[in-house]
Amino acid sequence: MKSFEIARLFEQMADALELQGGNPFRVRAYRRAAQNLETLSEDVEVLARAGRLEEIPGIGADLAGKIDEYLRTGHIAEIETSCRRVPRGVMEMLAVPGIGPKTARQLYEREGVTSVAQLERLAAAGKLRGRHGIQARTEQNIVRGVQLLRRGQARMQLGRALPLGRDLVRALEDVRGVKTVMLAGSLRRMKETVGDIDVLAASSEPAAIIKAFTGLRQVAEVLERGTTKAAIRHREGIQVDLRVVDPESMGAALAYFTGSKQHNIRLREMAVKRGLKISEYGVFRGRGSQRIAGASEEEVYAAVGLPWIPPELRENTGEIEAAQARRLPALVTLDDVRGDLHCHTDATDGHHSIEALVAAAASRGYAYVAVTDHSRATRVAGGLDIDELRAHVGRIRAVARRHPRIAVLAGSECDILPDGRLDYPDEVLAELDLVIASVHTRFKQPKREMTRRICTALANPHVHILGHPTGRLLGERDPYALDLDEVLRAAKRHGKALEINAYPDRLDLCDTHARRARDLGVLLALGTDTHMLDHLGYMELGVATARRGWVGASQIVNTWPLEKLRSWRQPAG
DNA sequence: GCCGTTTTCGGCCCGACTGTTTTCAGTCG
Numbered sequence: 120m121k122s123f124e125i126a127r128l129f130e131q132m133a134d135a136l137e138l139q140g141g142n143p144f145r146v147r148a149y150r151r152a153a154q155n156l157e158t159l160s161e162d163v164e165v166l167a168r169a170g171r172l173e174e175i176p177g178i179g180a181d182l183a184g185k186i187d188e189y190l191r192t193g194h195i196a197e198i199e200t201s202c203r204r205v206p207r208g209v210m211e212m213l214a215v216p217g218i219g220p221k222t223a224r225q226l227y228e229r230e231g232v233t234s235v236a237q238l239e240r241l242a243a244a245g246k247l248r249g250r251h252g253i254q255a256r257t258e259q260n261i262v263r264g265v266q267l268l269r270r271g272q273a274r275m276q277l278g279r280a281l282p283l284g285r286d287l288v289r290a291l292e293d294v295r296g297v298k299t300v301m302l303a304g305s306l307r308r309m310k311e312t313v314g315d316i317d318v319l320a321a322s323s324e325p326a327a328i329i330k331a332f333t334g335l336r337q338v339a340e341v342l343e344r345g346t347t348k349a350a351i352r353h354r355e356g357i358q359v360d361l362r363v364v365d366p367e368s369m370g371a372a373l374a375y376f377t378g379s380k381q382h383n384i385r386l387r388e389m390a391v392k393r394g395l396k397i398s399e400y401g402v403f404r405g406r407g408s409q410r411i412a413g414a415s416e417e418e419v420y421a422a423v424g425l426p427w428i429p430p431e432l433r434e435n436t437g438e439i440e441a442a443q444a445r446r447l448p449a450l451v452t453l454d455d456v457r458g459d460l461h462c463h464t465d466a467t468d469g470h471h472s473i474e475a476l477v478a479a480a481a482s483r484g485y486a487y488v489a490v491t492d493h494s495r496a497t498r499v500a501g502g503l504d505i506d507e508l509r510a511h512v513g514r515i516r517a518v519a520r521r522h523p524r525i526a527v528l529a530g531s532e533c534d535i536l537p538d539g540r541l542d543y544p545d546e547v548l549a550e551l552d553l554v555i556a557s558v559h560t561r562f563k564q565p566k567r568e569m570t571r572r573i574c575t576a577l578a579n580p581h582v583h584i585l586g587h588p589t590g591r592l593l594g595e596r597d598p599y600a601l602d603l604d605e606v607l608r609a610a611k612r613h614g615k616a617l618e619i620n621a622y623p624d625r626l627d628l629c630d631t632h633a634r635r636a637r638d639l640g641v642l643l644a645l646g647t648d649t650h651m652l653d654h655l656g657y658m659e660l661g662v663a664t665a666r667r668g669w670v671g672a673s674q675i676v677n678t679w680p681l682e683k684l685r686s687w688r689q690p691a692g
Numbered sequence: 693g694c695c696g697t698t699t700t701c702g703g704c705c706c707g708a709c710t711g712t713t714t715t716c717a718g719t720c721g
Contacts, residue, residue: 144703222719256710391704398707
């Protein structure tokens with residue numbers, strides 16, 4: 120992914136400039152450009168060839184030139200020069216919580232500190248105190264910050280953070296004087312991973328709730344405790360920030376605290392142009408303190424002439440412009456989903472029977488559910504050979520007869536072999552109601568081979584859905600090399616759906632890929648990859664990913680009524 | 693370095709907490 124490589128270089132440039140005391144607005148320009156490159160849904164190389172780089176927000180003539188230079192030569196001369204002026208170790212010091220550019224620069228220039236390890240040694244030995252406003256307390260914080268960094272400031276998966284956040288919300292809702300408690304931040308925006316959990320409470324008695332919060336049994340350590348704000352480290356390791364506001368400011372605070380930062384900056388800029396000021400306390404006219412809005416988010420957006428924008432879209436990737444034009448997409452909701460199309464049972468590596476799965480799906484109110492166990496090539500998962508599959512299908516049909524209120528589709532998650540053939544012959548696939556084709560082997564194939572392998576599978580008339588299309592595992596395995604645009608075009612051509620696999624480790628397609636699929640008009644399918652009954656609940660993560668990709672219900676096959684789904688699976692002629 | 697319904701130059705979001713300082717700079721979100 121070239122755009123990620125360039126984004127990383129721009130981030131490095133911003134760090135280097137900051138450490139050299141460069142123009143802070145120039146620093147910000149690099150960071151903004153980096154962020155927009157990371158969330159790009161189109162291929163940066165394609166944009167460059169078409170001379171459309173300057174259409175990316177935050178990219179002007181200069182940065183477009185630098186992107187071109189990188190794509191041509193593999194490096195950017197000016198950035199390399201600038202980064203060489205500061206030792207790598209000094210750049211790394213910025214990752215220590217509490218160490219910013221000013222401190223890092225002082226430590227480097229005045230004390231000759233050039234690495235995180237050296238910084239830790241000096242702080243632990245008490246050799247920094249009495250210099251540049253550092254005392255014993257700051258030394259302690261540095262040592263602790265370095266340890267925190269070492270333990271891995273790895274971000275937590277959405278699927279893990281969400282229950283932790285909801286548990287805290289429940290605990291705080293019982294505190295006396297609390298009106299409302301809500302999750303905010305990247306968790307409310309449903310990003311695939313979060314760095315911390317943000318909780319916002321409306322209360323006229325902030326002291327009581329701060330006290331209750333810092334005393335919760337979930338707290339491992341109190342990091343910060345003010346009058347309206349506190350921060351703790353959760354027993355599960357993640358940091359939790361609580362902010363308490365007056366109920367009349369709840370909307371403004373929610374907007375502010377939900378972010379993203381870039382989205383907020385855009386809102387505030389729009390406010391300034393209208394002679395208004397937006398803060399977490401409300402919307403104010405002029406420099407006076409006349410509050411004109413703030414109790415609800417709708418009011419805040421209305422103050423700058425916008426309709427309310429769903430949190431999942433608030434990344435400053437076009438949602439402000441869409442809102443201005445009154446063209447915000449109608450996003451899919453959990454209620455739109457009529458069935459789960461990717462479920463395993465104990466016939467392979469699932470932990471429950473067909474019967475239990477169907478009963479659980481029915482109790483969720485689904486109109487249909489697909490049983491899609493592994494095919495024979497996935498030996499580690501106990502994949503079924505042809506005879507076993509036929510027997511399995513027989514059992515599925517028998518269970519289905521006992522559950523007339525829910526349609527049970529007998530399917531398979533069938534391996535795509537390295538040459539693009541499916542793991543079962545066509546005549547066997549033809550006996551199934553639904554076929555998900557997935558790659559589970561030979562991840563390291565070169566890009567062209569992998570792309571051809573998947574496009575060949577999509578051309579098979581018995582295949583309906585491409586399972587977890589890029590194979591990535593969050594924090595564990597990179598996506599396989601793949602020309603996604605070519606796969607999307609193949610799916611479009613053959614009328615096939617790409618899965619948004621809702622399993623928390625996968626979320627594959629991811630949000631930006633889902634958005635690309637949306638833009639190209641490719642069908643999508645939500646599946647939880649359920650292996651235990653609780654996993655059916657992951658559907659909300661898949662829905663969230665689709666929403667972050669601007670996807671509406673009509674493009675997702677399992678929001679369709681059963682009849683429409685059936686006719687899509689068996690195209691006429 | 694970007695950007696334009698006041699601007700092609702002169703702006704560029706806003707506030708809390710900490711640790712140190714006696715009124716604020718640095719960091720963070």
